[in-house]
Amino acid sequence: MTLVSPLGDSVNHQTKKPQGHSLWHDARLRLQRNKLAMFGLLFLICLVVIALLTPWIAPYNYDSQNLALGASPPSSKHWFGTDTLGRDQLTRVLFGSRISLMVGFIATSVALIIGVLWGTIAGFSGGKVDAIMMRIVDILYALPFAIFIILLTVIFGRSLLLLFLAIGAVEWMTMARIMRGQTLAIKRQEYVEAALTMGLSRWQIIRRYLIPNALGPIIVYTTLTIPSVILLESFLSFLGLGIQPPQSSWGSLISAGGETMEEYPWLLIFPGITLALTLFSLNFLGDGLRDALDPQSAKD
């Protein structure tokens, strides 16, 4: 993938094949011209590749302890230092990225898909359907989150799958509310009425008119959701749902590092930096996507 696509390339494309000239195609070209967003994307891709390869490239085993070593600062043998039990911090960050990225992306996708569909259907249908769907959201909102999670753990026991479900079950509600608000505004636009008189089905209108025009706030909220989900995971792990030591995640490493911050700062710094870089990349990419998907934003 090239970082900057030459302008001539897109011009040729236009004259050759008008069919491929859709919103998504244009968005890709525009995204490719946004260097910051491409940097973010590249960083995220590298991170995912490294996370996938971790079992083979990690310098140590994630649960091998060296109590004699204890907590040692970064060195040539242990780049990120070791924790109080003498476990290599780099290895733990690498293994942690597998959990954190998986939680971040899967739970957010679950929230995104349910939330967007729920909000769009409620907003577009209006009337009783809308009232019932949104009251369900209100009721779920009112349930205390921690009690809800503990109940889930009691009933189903702990598993990674349940972790995704629990997070998804919380995050989609805000998404649904945002999407419903957007839908209510967009469905009064004349172009949606024009689509109705053209005889498009409801599903076609939702897919081609409502969702593309509501993407801006949704993308921004998504990029905000991923980091909050990653941190939420550490809270859930603390409650006993999700992962347990010696497994690690960024959230759990950071909360553990926070406790020993004064004596062993490297235990907090390295997972902190990794998380921060990921969030930066996500925000750059999110902003880039939002601009790229809006044909009215500046042309280049």
Place this chain on the structure above:
Amino acid sequence: MLNVINLSISFYTRNGVTQAVKDLSFSVKKGETLAIVGESGSGKSVSCQTIVGLVPSPPAKVESGAVEWQNSDLLQQNEAQLRRIRGKKISMIFQDPMTSLNPNMRIGTQIVEALLEHSDAGPAQAKQRAIEALKEVGIENAEQRFKAFPHQFSGGMRQRVMIAMALVTQPDIVIADEPTTALDVTIQAQILELLAGLQKKHQLAIIFISHDLAVVRNIADHVIVMKSGTVVESGSPQQLFEQPKHPYTKKLIDAIPSGAKPQSRDSHAENLIEIKNLSTHFHTRHGAFWKPVKSVTVAADNINISLKKGEILGLVGESGSGKSTLGRSIVRLVKPSKGEIRFAGKNLLQLSPRQMQAIRPHIQMVFQDPYASLNPRMTVYDALAEPVCLHTSIGKAELPGYIAKLLDDVGMPEAAQNKYPHEFSGGQRQRIAIARALACSPQVIIADEPVSALDVTIQEQILALLLKLNAQRGISILFISHDLSVVRYLCDRVAVMEKGRIVEINACEQVFRQPAHAYTKSLLAAIP
């Protein structure tokens, strides 16, 4: 009184420098009305906003010129000095009174605020003067209405409030930027009359900005015609209308729809759409949900009307008369309460959604606002391909050719298909919207105020396009409009609506020459 001398304004943007106004000079005297006429983008609003320092700079920059007023140059004043002049000595009236009044503030408070800022009146005195000002612009029960919010007024009443607010500080000059463009013709006539009366009383100088030469003709003492930032012609309205010198002025005058449609149609053609006893009620619930208060608005009341094959039927009335509701009932965007709409032997109101889908390609709609009626995230090609793929058997291979032909039919270049709606002007967008309506070769087009958002020269082009489509393809058009001169130019028959009822329906010329109903007469009298 106010002299503008060689004013030049440019906009500096990333895409380069645009000269918005070139060497503009004019002067206004006490008690005189100067009209500045031009299309959107001609620089008429920008130059007047510059006088009171309302143009954001950057991107705008005054390149040269001076605005002389009371022995000083307004362009050299700083913001604090300008604020003392703006609103006190020079007031503005804007086009849309809904957006230029603060919706969260009682109108009385807004007027009093202007007074407290600009005069030494105390709160009690200010309130008194505000109420007087409201009375002066013809608002009844001014004491009670003083406490009302802007949304509780109709469009015309809001514009009156706006005028009261502009005049309460006793300014010398009023700049009115398209003050009647958003209003119905009868309301427009009232507002123009009000302005003229107030001008006489207070010896105001008025700068009246408009795109509509017809409006300007009766009220201006002097007219400036602007095009792309330069003055192409100026003079008294009589001079301008009787002996226009510049070709652009001629074009503007010719574009005012006048006269009637030449050929008369066979009135025995068969009925394409028949509407029988149609009533539409809107039910609204308000109040708390455990104690709802139900109210009913009658938008259409027992309407009987038919659209003949190949005819253009005009539907006129003021806003709120139910004319849009009637048009939208036919395409089932609103659900009528009772009655029949018959098309091709079927009652459209009894069809299932699936059966209705089969009818939809034959009845298409063109909307008022070309900025809102196209999906901003779809290219023109996709927007046009959508109905074609949905309703016709045209295959993928023939599609590009078909769409190029559609664009050609509405006078757009083929290259337009890869662009997005925002890259076009209002008139071009309306052409695209018409192309979309034509995409599945409909028998009927319902056009809901299709030209009222457009400049007068563009308006003429769109009307000519509609006439051409009607003549060549034999498409019947239900043309909904509040503009009687446009209707006279375009339509074979006219139906006049008032408060949900059709009060008169007849051949176009008949209605204009010998209006039968009092309401029709009042509409005709209000044409500027």
